[in-house]
Amino acid sequence: MSETRDTRSGMVALVGRPNVGKSTLVNALVGEKVSIVTPKPQTTRHRIIGVYTREDLQIALVDTPGLHTTAKSALNRVLNETAVASLAGIDLVLFMVEAGRWRDEDAAALARLARVEAPVGLVINKVDRVADKTELLPFIQSVSEKREFAFVAPISAQKGRNLDAIIAECGTRMPAGPFLFPDDEYTDRNLRFIAAETVREKLTLFLQQELPYSAAVEIERFDSSDVPIEIHACIWVSRENHKAMVIGRGGQMLKKIGRAARLDLVSRLDTRVDLRLWVKVRENWIDSEASVRDLGH
Numbered sequence: 001m002s003e004t005r006d007t008r009s010g011m012v013a014l015v016g017r018p019n020v021g022k023s024t025l026v027n028a029l030v031g032e033k034v035s036i037v038t039p040k041p042q043t044t045r046h047r048i049i050g051v052y053t054r055e056d057l058q059i060a061l062v063d064t065p066g067l068h069t070t071a072k073s074a075l076n077r078v079l080n081e082t083a084v085a086s087l088a089g090i091d092l093v094l095f096m097v098e099a100g101r102w103r104d105e106d107a108a109a110l111a112r113l114a115r116v117e118a119p120v121g122l123v124i125n126k127v128d129r130v131a132d133k134t135e136l137l138p139f140i141q142s143v144s145e146k147r148e149f150a151f152v153a154p155i156s157a158q159k160g161r162n163l164d165a166i167i168a169e170c171g172t173r174m175p176a177g178p179f180l181f182p183d184d185e186y187t188d189r190n191l192r193f194i195a196a197e198t199v200r201e202k203l204t205l206f207l208q209q210e211l212p213y214s215a216a217v218e219i220e221r222f223d224s225s226d227v228p229i230e231i232h233a234c235i236w237v238s239r240e241n242h243k244a245m246v247i248g249r250g251g252q253m254l255k256k257i258g259r260a261a262r263l264d265l266v267s268r269l270d271t272r273v274d275l276r277l278w279v280k281v282r283e284n285w286i287d288s289e290a291s292v293r294d295l296g297h
């Protein structure tokens, strides 16, 4: 007789305004860098799945772009749409906020969950930043009253605090059934995507102001048939003066971005990587829905 395991498996979406720490939590739970993280809002631009697997349980954690209210450009609109569309077929939603900070954008993000049928858990992140813990309780109380939450979990995604509680709360709400992903797979994204995101992460980290939001990365060549793996990436910017900023004086900035991205990829792929970068201008691409979609969003 064949042996059947009692397993649970389901989908959990992380939702919240930009910068609350959704991607950090996905990475911490999965134990791998699935989704890029930067101190700047609107870092995540795609629906990215990170897979948590243990013997009897698999949770597909769906990272989403932060929901924002300043939906001025076509890119902004597409990001919000991506986040909301990610809620289809979800078993549980984690609504994430920052401890002690409730903003209009949090309220707007929560409002978008009004018609969601799945249970919604409240995750209060960055509790490590609250020095006086007595301030935490009234904050948790006031946010919990804003809708019916299945549970409340104060955590620090960055410091790894109380993450067991998240797994436990998610685990009990996952339907019984076979795993959705092979148990050695930790993301639904391929290396090509990961390479593009790694370049975008360094670009966002090293360049100030609004430039990173108007930059996209496209992989033009990805050849892993030999060592080193050969990757050619194009950084698309929306204005001519942005191109000069990305390249930097004497090409210094582009070199810095390339070096940091390459080192990251080498340690992740555990092999040598030959990464080449180009910068090209596509005028005002963030304002054109066709260009936004064309560049992979």
Ligand SMILES: Nc1nc2c(ncn2[C@@H]2O[C@H](COP(=O)(O)OP(=O)(O)OP(=O)(O)O)[C@@H](O)[C@H]2O)c(=O)[nH]1
Binding pocket: 017, 018, 019, 020, 021, 022, 023, 024, 025, 036, 037, 038, 039, 040, 041, 042, 043, 044, 045, 064, 065, 066, 067, 125, 126, 127, 128, 129, 155, 156, 157, 158, 159
């Ligand atoms: N102090 C502290 N910082 C955190 C914690 N979790 C995340 N951060 C920081 O918060 C910033 C934003 O984190 P992300 O994970 O990129 O946030 P996000 O919600 O995915 O943001 P978007 O993708 O823009 O929607 C980064 O600088 C993180 O290092 C935490 O528990 N404590």
Ligand SMILES: [Mg+2]
Binding pocket: 022, 023, 024, 035, 036, 043, 044, 063, 064, 065, 066
């Ligand atoms: Mg993110």
